[in-house]
């Protein structure tokens with residue numbers, strides 16, 4: 001029997017090893033429109049007060065509270081975006097819109113619904129307390145100059161980008177999105193849309209992995225299908241090492257005659273692990289290789305490139321991606337939390353245990369009485385993509401004899417964190 005030269009490492013050890021080999025990419029000044037989902041690289045403080053002037057928070061009439069309830073003479077208009085050359089003297093009022101600066105002399109705003117305007121007079125409705133500050137957002141009420149408003153490590157969503165814009169920033173220093181090169185290996189692989197010849201199948205791994213890269217926050221780079229020939233593999237690898245920050249390949253890492261990838265990776269760089277104790281995904285291989293220049297020569301000026309050689313079976317490729325490649329991409333992108341979110345799930349049925357390896361069983365999840373209930377997506381054959389399509393999570397089953405009984409609790413890794421927002 002052929003023996004793998006690689007020791008089998010645990011999932012936790014594999015994760016620790018790979019995270020020790022990847023670091024956040026440098027920060028780049030990024031226009032706000034390109035920064036969604038990126039991670040901020042520096043703390044940001046407000047340079048000025050917000051609002052930068054006392055502003056009306058309603059449409060209405062600005063006046064002096066001390067004048068009491070009686071009518072005032074309407075002497076002008078103060079619109080948002082302008083500064084009217086107008087002062088509010090005792091007994092007068094100025095029409096004002098939301099967001100407009102409060103003119104000198106005024107100290108309150110009565111909303112338009114609570115006053116009548118008649119013959120050049122403004123008459124506040126009786127019964128409302130006209131006090132200084134009414135209807136006014138003081139300078140610095142939202143943000144004070146010098147206040148920290150965004151923190152390094154924070155992911156930039158719509159609100160954070162808006163915050164940056166409100167401070168007047170058009171660009172933010174953010175970690176670069178890693179470019180992730182993806183190629184499939186296998187003489188049997190055909191492009192979808194083409195007819196299949198005898199012995200051929202469609203390449204499903206590339207669409208899976210390119211989509212998963214984008215979902216993880218990487219920038220996917222499609223490097224195509226590569227045949228199981230040493231020259232072709234070397235060429236694809238060299239091209240990937242020149243163009244991408246991280247490489248993901250699939251196939252060619254099992255124990256067959258044409259599984260050429262592991263020796264190639266070992267020859268060109270360092271294989272950190274070549275087998276992981278998990279089901280599916282045992283042949284997962286992780287290496288670091290020197291970066292290359294466009295002409296194929298080693299580029300000593302660039303950091304080494306992490307390379308993940310995923311098993312060829314589509315489900316194995318997807319599961320190992322989510323467990324290992326996703327954290328690497330997220331670490332490079334600057335995220336602090338890199339793993340899939342984990343919850344406890346109640347088993348909605350018995351789950352058989354594997355005596356040799358922990359299993360990441362694809363499950364649907366349902367909410368019942370505040371708990372997640374996990375059910376199997378059916379046959380877990382690593383070729384059967386139906387076990388993954390529609391799956392909400394990966395149920396983490398320990399290696400063992402017999403079954404985990406219905407009603408027991410096990411951790412589940414969420415493939416879509418929309419669950420956490422429910």
Ligand code: AMP
Nearest residue numbers: 184203204205251252253254311312313
């Ligand atoms: P390998 O790891 O290359 O031995 O491949 C293991 C199994 O996965 C074989 O049945 C392959 O045909 C299949 N496979 C490999 N790559 C792909 C791919 N890109 N798309 C679909 N199936 C694949």
Ligand code: MG
Nearest residue numbers: 185186251252
């Ligand atoms: Mg193959």
